[in-house]
Amino acid sequence: MSKPASDEGSSAEGMDNERIGNAFDEVADLLEFTGSNPFRVRAYRNASRTIRGLSQSLRDAVDRGDDLTQMEGIGDDLAGKIIALARTGKLEMLEELRSKVPDGVMALLRIPGVGPKKAALLFKELGIKSLDELRTACEQGRVRELKGFGAKTEEGILKGIDVAAQANQRMFWSEADEIAQSLRRHMRGCPRIEQLEFAGSYRRGQETVGDLDMLVVSSEIATVMNQFACYPGIAAVIGRGDTKMSVRLDSGLQIDLRVVPRESYGAALQYFTGSKEHNVVVRGMAKQAGMKINEYGVFRVDGEQETYVAGASEAEVYATLGLPLFPPEMREARQEFEWARQGELPRLIELSDLRGDLHMHTTATDGAASIEQMIAAARKRGLEYIAITDHSQRVSMARGLDAQRVLAQWAEIDRIRRELDDDFVLLKGIECDILEKGGMDLPDEVLAQADWVLASVHYGQRQSRAEITERILGALDNPYVTAIAHPTGRLLNQREPYEVDLEAVFRRAKERGKILELNANPHRLDLNDLHCAAARKLGIPIVISTDAHSVNGLDVMRYGILQARRAGLTRDDVINTRPWPQLRKMLRNA
C-alpha cells in the first residue's frame, strides 16, 4: 500500500472513525430497508461497532498501510471500503443505495420504535416518504391498519414524529449549556474522574450546537461509562466501545463521550474543540515543523520513529508550535493565526467588563417587571446604568406607548431618578418602531426628549430588500436615533433574517456615528459573529443588550458576550463597557 501524496489532503477530505462508522450504519439501514440478506446487514452493523470502539485512528492505519483484516469482523471487502472512505470520504455502494431510496424516507428511522423494516412497510404499503406524510397517515388512522402496527404503535409514532423532527435541528447554545451543566453535576457522582470538559462547537460558543462532545480523563473507563449510561433523559445508547460512547437524549441531542489518558488530555481537548478548519491549519504547521499532531498528542517524526513530545495540556500542545493558547471562541481559522503571528491576541471582552444594559421592557408594555424591579435586578447584577426601552405605539399587541404614555413614563423616570443614589443611572429610553412606509413611530419632538433611542423593525419584515434597507437607512438619518436594535430580525431555527443590505446599513451607521446592537437573547443573537467583526473593522460601536422582558431576562447577557468573543470584540469595541460619564460624552458627540 502506498502513502497518499499529501497527508493534509487526505485528512481534510477523509473521515475519522466516527464518520466511517456512520457510513457503515447508513449502509446497514439502507440494506435492511431494501430487504437485503440479514447477515449482510449485520456484517455492516458489527463493523461499525468495531470501528467506533477503536482507540486508534483508522485514517492513520490506512496511511501506514496496516492490514485492516486483522480487526474483528473486517474481511477483504470491508477493508477495501474502509480504505475508500478514509481516502476519499466517499463510498460508491452507499451513493448507489441512497439513490434507490427517496429522500425523507430515512428520516422515518429517527422516530423511536421505527426501524428499517417498519419504515419499508410504511413506504411500500402507504407510499409514505416523509415525516409530514406519516403524521397525516397516523391522524387518519391508516397506520394502525398495517400488519404489526396497531393503535398503540400508531399513537407512539405520532408522538415520536416530533422527536424526530427536532433531531434534525441544531440546539440553541443556551439549552445545550443547561444539559452540559446538569451532565457535569451528574458525572461528579463518579469519583474516578480526574478531568471533564465539553469540547466541540459548544466550547467554541457557537450559537447553535449539533451535538455535545464530552472529554474525560480517567483510568477507569468502564466506571465512567456506567455513570454516563445512568444519566436521566437518555433515550438510547447509540454505541459503546473501548474509549468512546454515544447516547441520544429524549430532547434529541446526541452526546459523545471520549475517555482519554492524562497525557493525551490537552491534545484531545484541542482536537475535539475544533473547529475543523482551525485544526487543518494547526496540523499543517505541525507538519512544517517535522511534527505530527492528533488527538493523542504531539509527536516528533523522525523517519519511521514517532516520539511523544506533548499532549497533557492544550497550552503545551500549542506551545510546541510556538502558538498561544487561543480562547476557544477564536478557533475558526479566521484571524487568530494572523494575530498570533503579530505576537498578540486581542483580549476578548468578558461579562465583567459590562457596566450597563440599554434595552429592556417593563409592565408599561410587554415586560413582567416594574421599573423599580428592573433597577434592583440590574444593581444585583453589578450594573451601573440601564435604559428603559419599552415598545412604541405601532406594536399594539404589546400595548406600545404613544407620545402621551411615553412622556408620562419619562416623568416617572425623572421622579425615580431623584430617589436614586449617585452610583446608579436610569436612562429615559424607547424602542421605537421603524414604520412600514418608512419614518419613526413617534414624532421627533418626543424622541428628542429621550436619553437613548433604539430603532427597530418589527412589522413588514417581508418587504423587499430595497424597501427594508431604505427604512433602516432612514432611521439612521434621524438625529434622535442612537442605535438600531436586533438589526437583522432573525430568530434562530425559526425565522430567517429579513432581506437587508447590511453593508449599506454599516456604511450609513459609520457616517452618522450610530451604534448597532448585538442582541444577547439566545434565540436572536443578531448581529451574528461575522457582522460584529465587520462592524469592528469599520469602527462602528456595538452595544450588547439583553432585551429583557423580565428580571431574569437580564441573565442572557452572557450569550451575547460569547457571540461578541467569537467576533473578536474587545472591551473597547462595546459601548456599554464604558462608565456612564464617558458614555454620556460619546452620545453627546454622536
Ligand code: DGT
Ligand atoms: P457541531 O457538533 O456540528 O455543532 O460542530 P462541532 O464542531 O462540535 O463538530 P463535531 O461534533 O462533528 O466534532 C467535534 C470536533 O472534532 C470538531 O470541531 C473538530 C474535530 N473533528 C471531528 N471530525 C473531524 C475530522 O474529520 N477532521 C478533523 N480535522 N477534525 C475533526
Ligand code: CA
Ligand atoms: Ca459537536
Ligand code: CA
Ligand atoms: Ca460530535
Ligand code: ZN
Ligand atoms: Zn425590545
